[in-house]
Amino acid sequence: MKEVRIGLLGAGTVGSQVARILSEQNRELSERAGANLVLSGVAVRDVSKTREGIDPALITDDIERVIQEADLVIELMGGMEPARSAMLAALNQGKTVVTGNKAVLAAHGPELNEAAEAHDASLYFEAAVAGAVPVVYGLRESLAGDRINQVLGIVNGTTNFILDQMTTQGWSYEQALKVAQDLGYAEADPSADVEGHDAAAKCAILASLAFHTRVSIADVPTKGITDITAEDIEQAREAGYAVKLLAKAQRVLVDGVEQIALGVEPTLVPLTHPLAGINGPYNAIVLETEFAGRLMFYGAGAGGAPTASAVLSDVVAGAGHIAHGGHAPRESVYADLPICEPGKVLSSLQVRLEVSQQIGALAQVVQAYQEGGVSVASVRQPPVGDQEDQATLIISTHRATKNQHDDILAVLAKSPLVHKIASVMSVEEG
Amino acid sequence: MKEVRIGLLGAGTVGSQVARILSEQNRELSERAGANLVLSGVAVRDVSKTREGIDPALITDDIERVIQEADLVIELMGGMEPARSAMLAALNQGKTVVTGNKAVLAAHGPELNEAAEAHDASLYFEAAVAGAVPVVYGLRESLAGDRINQVLGIVNGTTNFILDQMTTQGWSYEQALKVAQDLGYAEADPSADVEGHDAAAKCAILASLAFHTRVSIADVPTKGITDITAEDIEQAREAGYAVKLLAKAQRVLVDGVEQIALGVEPTLVPLTHPLAGINGPYNAIVLETEFAGRLMFYGAGAGGAPTASAVLSDVVAGAGHIAHGGHAPRESVYADLPICEPGKVLSSLQVRLEVSQQIGALAQVVQAYQEGGVSVASVRQPPVGDQEDQATLIISTHRATKNQHDDILAVLAKSPLVHKIASVMSVEEG
Known part of the structure; x- marks a missing residue:
């Protein structure tokens, strides 16, 4: 030999x-x-x-x-x-x-x-x-005969472990991070993981392969998990969702042009979705393809x-x-799709507001959505404890652009009846 | 070009x-x-x-x-x-x-x-x-740097659909087969699927790739799902298992020699195992590897x-x-491992017996196991209806060879206190 x-x-x-x-x-x-x-x-x-x-x-x-x-x-x-x-x-x-x-x-x-x-x-x-999850081979070679429409992945084991511990133990973010550090799942300076940069780099690599287009980490709007509270997770669970830090890359049609929408952010995933069940430091990537339908790859993401x-x-x-003879597959960038402007990316949001109990808070919030042109899918008002002057509203929207969502959130932030925008999270359906 | x-x-x-x-x-x-x-x-x-x-x-x-x-x-x-x-x-x-x-x-x-x-x-x-589940690429190329110890797969969508319908609808095998045929999931002559031959062919292909050894369909002991009853499935579920037709290929050490144990058979899979959740006509393959640990590939298996x-x-x-330039990976058969004699393959079984209510049936069954040298993990006696002269015993064994299991089943079959060996199923742990 x-x-x-x-x-x-x-x-x-x-x-x-x-x-x-x-x-x-x-x-x-x-x-x-x-x-x-x-x-x-x-x-x-x-x-x-x-x-x-x-x-x-x-x-x-x-x-x-x-x-x-x-x-x-x-x-x-x-x-x-x-x-x-x-x-x-x-x-x-x-x-x-x-x-x-x-x-x-x-x-x-x-x-x-x-x-x-x-x-x-x-x-x-x-x-x-x-x-070791062979998703690079998958996209680069084994799915070369198909057309990838979406990549959705849990690609950072550290944050998945932290979110998992917050879910199963009811811990705060800080408590869960400490345990992750003690177990060696998180580094002393955990920022690359918890702020989503590691996931964003992987998102860029996956999107490049999936869409035959050059994608750089600078193209990926990124939000980490540092603001996630135990309350966010508990309320998500009550509504039938798990909170996961997802890397997302999707083929979208915006203004009549095929583009790539990208993002890394904490996301509400229905408990019935295969990604909701990926626990601990594991990674999983779900590919939605034109011909093969949904595929999932799962395994240890680090170590x-x-x-x-x-x-x-x-x-x-x-x-x-x-x-x-032969060589590695060459970079495939023939499609050269434009990257969708972040403000134009569509998503459904779940927004948790702390509002005044005063009559009219709900009406004002609903009006803000109506005027902003975003359709509200549901409003829930969970029972509160002894804070008589305050209520919580959980608004689930239909799909709208990030710009539309941001405009409405800016209006709500200014309203005297809204004490606090406690949480804003993207929702992944289906 | x-x-x-x-x-x-x-x-x-x-x-x-x-x-x-x-x-x-x-x-x-x-x-x-x-x-x-x-x-x-x-x-x-x-x-x-x-x-x-x-x-x-x-x-x-x-x-x-x-x-x-x-x-x-x-x-x-x-x-x-x-x-x-x-x-x-x-x-x-x-x-x-x-x-x-x-x-x-x-x-x-x-x-x-x-x-x-x-x-x-x-x-x-x-x-x-x-x-489209890229497990052939996975084994042939993307995991070439690892050592595969076990392949466990749901590789036949037809039987998975039938078992799934029996589980969720409580249907008999015949009813579920009929629906599968009506929906186009099963052919008019379903024997290649329901008797396990299709899964056995795939088992041979996967084992060849995983273990760098020539494996033919003739090497794969095969049992289909035609004998599975709604009662088998219900009792499995009560005990915390799903019934799945699994293709299995495992690296084993028998008589001091590394060998490949093979089989296709209906198997009790713990509900916590990732394969238990694979429903409908989907396929999934779990690989246990030396370095990467457990990996799973999941997706549409046919169509x-x-x-x-x-x-x-x-x-x-x-x-x-x-x-x-270059070519497909060449057949890799350097390991050339022997195929383990079916009678020497180890497994845990769950055996359901219909026995006489007569005092002594339980004792006699336990004695048969003791004399056969197979350790009993548990014996359950589910409540029965109005059949006063009959009881059901469900015996879960520890691991033993197929020969040992068969010898004991032969003894039980001859016992006047055992009316019927209603079901014998392999159990996959962990």
Whole structure:
């Protein structure tokens, strides 16, 4: 069998698992690739640290040398630089690159893809979205014969775990975050997860693949889960919904033009929807397609071993192509659809208001909706405790544009009868 | 763009949809393949029939000519012959073959794969298992970096629909079958579905891919759903289980040797298991993997459009390789694991017995288990109506080999205190 030399950049949680499995399962992985897989170098920042299971002779801090000596480069350093430059260098030398770096892909995907195409190189990135759940393969290859209309995903395990704990334990956001940090599901600085940026990067990658159009993280309006309260979750449950942080990408027709509507936001999902049942740190992606209908992919979205599994699948595919011809699928951007202006994206909202008990609060709210041209699907007034001067109104709207919703919320915010707009959440139906 | 000529063999439910989508979405599919897809011929049995949406000039009954004039052949005739010979002929001419024919693959897969390899041809078969659910891609490519330990699937929509109707409507098997036939979910002769043969073919294909070993339909012990009663389903539900026809393939260690245990049979699945919630004609496959943990694929398992979606994804992949180099993944059989003797496969059973009320029936049953060396997990005696001379015993066992279970059932069948072995069902835990 032909030998394929593998350079590993980064030996953290995922990288060390990749090195371990590559060694332990070498015969099996090599058989599947049809090529003898050889780890030829490991670049790390701190060469003084002992790396269990990795031959010390392979360890270096010389990224360039590891790239030069390899046929296939695995980039698992994370962060923007030097990851981006290293991948570009490898692709410019015609090497195969396997990465899990969603941040670089969502910001600099086109640059990497162009380098791959120009130098007959290959770029693989299954590990960048939803760990080992093979949704990148799914969209890039196995559904190439279909037309994707919508991608809806729970793609961030940290926030799903937090929302899940808030639901099942009745905890506050802060309590649930603390537990997630203690268990290692959330980082000390959790902002990339809880503010939705991680999900937004994945949303951009999925949308690019699904709609054959370049989508960058900057195109994705993003709202995290930091404002979600235990009360939001409880009231959602009473109304038959689960609160999930969803990455959404949808083919829409706006002003007669086919466009892509994007967003990451906490969303009310009916308890009967398959995504409502995805608990803990799991990920799931639901694809609505023209011919195959609804498909769902489900599995562990993070963690060293699952992510290593995705990386090694790409390594087997990439090494197979190096040994036997062919390359990774090329960037497919022929459709080049415009990104829908966020203000024009349609959605149904559920709005919770704290209003004055005074007669007329309900009437005024309903009037604001009527004047704003947004149809109200239902208004509920849950029983309140001893606060005699205050009531809660929960308004569910039909679909309207974000601009319309925002205008009405601005009117309500100014009304003396509305004490507080306690919560505004998008609703996913069906 | 290079032109890729496509020959279609068969224009039934799936074939006509393939022709329609290939025409309607030609630009998109061609862009994704990076090749101009051209339908060059359609072979049908009855050329006198009008085929809407297919150019009559393309229609012929000359299979050989359609193959000769094509670069890529789509086989959707179904059945053994002439499908098998046609695929072999195409592969022997170095053509790419896309098929959904699980029967031929499960019986003659090695022959087709060898022809593909010998003539540098390609064989694709995503549509053969679970319609558009991309589990063939999943096992063949996207999970090549992992080690599959178990495949558990609902891979036959007809039987899942029937069991589902029996569960939700309380119908008998016969009633539910009738409705399935009326709705077009079951054929006039439903035996391939209800006796489990369709699921067994898919089980063999999935096991071959998962375990890198040749597995034929003849290796799969198969039991259908024709004996399942409404009472079985009701009692399962009371005990916290759903009854599902499962295709199972598992890596096991028997007598110190790693082997593959196979089977298709009605199985009690805990209501908390993801497969318990798969309703109607849907398919789902759960993979237990070494590194990625549990993954699930879910979607429409049959029907013209979903199956056409799978076929066209293979067409896009195959045409891409024809135009730009590379080929379908080759048959991977390096592991060559032995198939576990059916009698040595371990399982937990739930056995329902109708026994004499006479004191001693319970004792005798328990004794039979003790003497047979099978540990009893629980015995339940549901309340009965007015039959004073008869009681029901439901025995749940711990894991034991099929031979052990069979020996005990033979002893029980001979006991004068056991009137009837009403039901024997495998139990899937966790």
